[in-house]
Amino acid sequence: MKKNIAISAFALLAASAAHGQELRFMCYQDGNECDVWADAFQTFEAENPGITVVVDVVPYQAILESLPVQLEVGEGPDLARVTDYGGLARFMLDARPFVEDADTIEARYGQSLAWARVGDNAADGIYNIVDQLTATGGFANQTLFEQAGVDMPEPGASWAEWAEASVAVQQATGVDFAMALDRTGHRFAAPAISYGAALFDESGEALVIDDGFRAFAEQFVNWHEDGTMARDVWAGAGGGTYQDAAAEFINANLVMYYSGSWQIGRFGRDIGDAFDWVATGGVCGPEACTGMPGGAGVVGFNHTEHPEAVGKLIGFVARDDVQAQVLAQTRNLPANAELQANGIDYQDVTPEVAAALTAFAASVPTFSDTAYALQGYQYNRAVFTSIPARLTQAIVGELSLDEALDRLHQDVADAIAEAR
Amino acid sequence: MTALFRTLYEGAFNIFEKPMRMLQYSLGAHRMAWVFLLPNLLIFGLFTYLPILLNIWYSTTGGDRILLGDRDWVGGDNFATLFDCGSYLDPNSCRRDLFWRAVHNTGWFVVLQVGFMILLSLIAALILNRTIPLKGFFRAVFFYPVLLSPVVVALIWKWILQRNGVLNAGMDWAGMGTVNWLLDPSWAFFWIVFVSIWANMGFYVLILLAGLQAIPGDVYEAAEMDGTPAWRRLVRITLPLLTPTLLVVMVLSLIRAVQAFDEIYVLTGGGPGSATTLLIQYIYDVGFATRPRQFGLAAAASLVMAGVLLVLTLLQLAATRKRAEEG
Structure with missing residues (x-):
């Protein structure tokens, strides 16, 4: 009897080893994204017997620093939730041969699919499904405007108008800062493009320092000198270090804050009913009113032992019904064109959060091609980290603006040359 | 009780006596120092000297790849x-x-x-x-x-x-x-x-x-x-x-x-x-x-x-x- 049981158990184990496929999914979350995906994958597992998905929740830093090293040596998870599409593109699996309806995916995610179609990747490959589209944009403390008796600029107002109004509010209310912009080139790029920066030359290479770029850089440095911009954010760090000003906005110390849609959930939770706040939508320059797109997405990796299963999972992640359900719970913006058009029925959100989500979603179609091109540029990280490093030197007086811009151009060129 | 401990203690050390004697016989007494140094040399070699050599190698290469085999030689x-x-x-x-x-x-x-x-x-x-x-x-x-x-x-x-x-x-x-x-x-x-x-x-x-x-x-x-x-x-x-x-x-x-x-x-x-x-x-x-x-x-x-x-x-x-x- 015992012998029979042992043989049966062995046969069962052998069978499951032969047919069972376990996929490891390395996931980071701004809010509850990984938890929601873990629930959604139960549906996938029910639809695809024999495939199990293990979600490993890791800090964002692990995605940025550990994952590339693992992939470089041919190790790591089968899938991951990432943001650096250009940097990881060469490790990504093309899911096109394994998904059921590639044309629908193309139609839904065309713009963000292009972000991973760089280097040697196929021009029609399906490498990434963005499950959290982000859009940069502004937030304003409405209560401070009301206390100051200053009219809040209308949608479509310019950076100059926002600066003037924010300074008036700051002076009337005595708060520490009028405006702040996250310390990263990604956030800086949106107003620079709005001021007319082309960023790319004829051959599609960054970073061109043209009149538009120079105009906003000069304005930005001047705003730091006259106190319009919170000096603590950019001058408070060195190198390409990222720094935000969310805590200052949450503490009602800041009138207008230029960041992005990923802050909505945090503001809804941490500000509560302490004061009224609004998303400003796009802020305009002389040439455009663009923000920068971005976001996290699910990608598979080409070292996986189960490419077909990974492809199936990518196809599942891309489905309209799955995306709608996940986005409703994670309260993120859709990258899926169908869902952008129809809207998402967000669950349990306050009126302020709902309005902010609507405002950011409405701003996405106005983003310029240059903004999308930069987001999809293979070496955009070189641009994003070099801009704060050099412009901060101009802000604190280590370099003149001209010297800083020359150095910025050279840094990006050197970094790209090194990568090639 | 003490006698038992002493027996166990001596027994544990005597386990090594025969192999060490054989080693000394085959290598010669003057080389035995290296045998005792070997564990530390291995640890230092692996965690100190090898990384130094790798660092020198990296300094003569270019590119953003991690594996040395994937990196280009750029000399100085x-x-x-x-x-x-x-x-x-x-x-x-x-x-x-x-x-x-x-x-x-x-x-x-x-x-x-x-x-x-x-x-x-x-x-x-x-x-x-x-x-x-x-x-x-x-x-x-x-x-x-x-x-x-x-x-x-x-x-x-x-x-x-x-x-x-x-x-x-x-x-x-x-x-x-x-x-x-x-x-x-x-x-x-x-x-x-x-x-x-x-x-x-x-x-x-x-x-x-x-x-x-x-x-x-x-x-x-x-x-x-x-x-x-x-x-x-x-x-x-x-x-x-x-x-x-x-x-x-x-x-x-x-x-x-x-x-x-x-x-x-x-x-x-x-x-x-x-x-x-x-x-x-x-x-x-x-x-x-x-x-x-x-x-x-x-x-x-x-x-x-x-x-x-x-x-x-x-x-x-x-x-x-x-x-x-x-x-």
Whole structure:
């Protein structure tokens, strides 16, 4: 009897080893994204017997620093939730041969699919499904405007108008800062493009320092000198270090804050009913009113032992019904064109959060091609980290603006040359 | 019971006796030293010498790939890039200006931090060596920061120095106005030197205190009997007899100052601008924080720094040897 049981158990184990496929999914979350995906994958597992998905929740830093090293040596998870599409593109699996309806995916995610179609990747490959589209944009403390008796600029107002109004509010209310912009080139790029920066030359290479770029850089440095911009954010760090000003906005110390849609959930939770706040939508320059797109997405990796299963999972992640359900719970913006058009029925959100989500979603179609091109540029990280490093030197007086811009151009060129 | 333990104890050691005898028989007694050294040599080889060799190899390669096989051979290009300068005294004239800013910052940091730290440590040690009330308490006070993690030290001081920090709150209360201590390049540099001294001074105070206590008391008694004033006793007796200890303290603190990173990185992030970026942070930024990662350049910069540290270490060895010969 015992012998029979042992043989049966062995046969069962052998069978499951032969047919069972376990996929490891390395996931980071701004809010509850990984938890929601873990629930959604139960549906996938029910639809695809024999495939199990293990979600490993890791800090964002692990995605940025550990994952590339693992992939470089041919190790790591089968899938991951990432943001650096250009940097990881060469490790990504093309899911096109394994998904059921590639044309629908193309139609839904065309713009963000292009972000991973760089280097040697196929021009029609399906490498990434963005499950959290982000859009940069502004937030304003409405209560401070009301206390100051200053009219809040209308949608479509310019950076100059926002600066003037924010300074008036700051002076009337005595708060520490009028405006702040996250310390990263990604956030800086949106107003620079709005001021007319082309960023790319004829051959599609960054970073061109043209009149538009120079105009906003000069304005930005001047705003730091006259106190319009919170000096603590950019001058408070060195190198390409990222720094935000969310805590200052949450503490009602800041009138207008230029960041992005990923802050909505945090503001809804941490500000509560302490004061009224609004998303400003796009802020305009002389040439455009663009923000920068971005976001996290699910990608598979080409070292996986189960490419077909990974492809199936990518196809599942891309489905309209799955995306709608996940986005409703994670309260993120859709990258899926169908869902952008129809809207998402967000669950349990306050009126302020709902309005902010609507405002950011409405701003996405106005983003310029240059903004999308930069987001999809293979070496955009070189641009994003070099801009704060050099412009901060101009802000604190280590370099003149001209010297800083020359150095910025050279840094990006050197970094790209090194990568090639 | 004791007999049982002794039997087990001897038995455990006797297990090795036969194989070791056989080994000695086959290798010869003069080679047995290598057998005992082998485990340590393996550990050092694997975790110290191999990484050094890999670092040298990386410094001669380019590209953003990690695996050496995927990297292109560039010879001395990384070093040439680092040393491509109009004038080494003017970072703006250098191709890699941030490297030379880091070199300059490190130089100033070492001079100021080591200079003031030795002076203050000496003063503290001289005071703590006297018969004063609560001597044990004050010794603990000076040594306590050494026990703290550098990150904790930096966070404490950040809490004190930030815009709405304790220091500004106190100054505001006293009607003195406030200062953005960490946003002004000069003040930020002052504070990284200050915090670094505060965090490390206790260790050197302890060494100097040991040095002071090793000076024979009868020398001071003889000086007192001759009516030698206190200042003269300090200059003519204490300092000369403390010189070997001071030399060791100086070399040790020099090496640690060149390697400074964690406290400063957490406190200022190397900013504002590059005002507090030291060499280690430059290496970290180039190799790991920026994209694409420039491992070759970072490896070359780290070898340049290793050269400086090697010189300082040789100085320490020479000083220690001299002290041993004199002692």
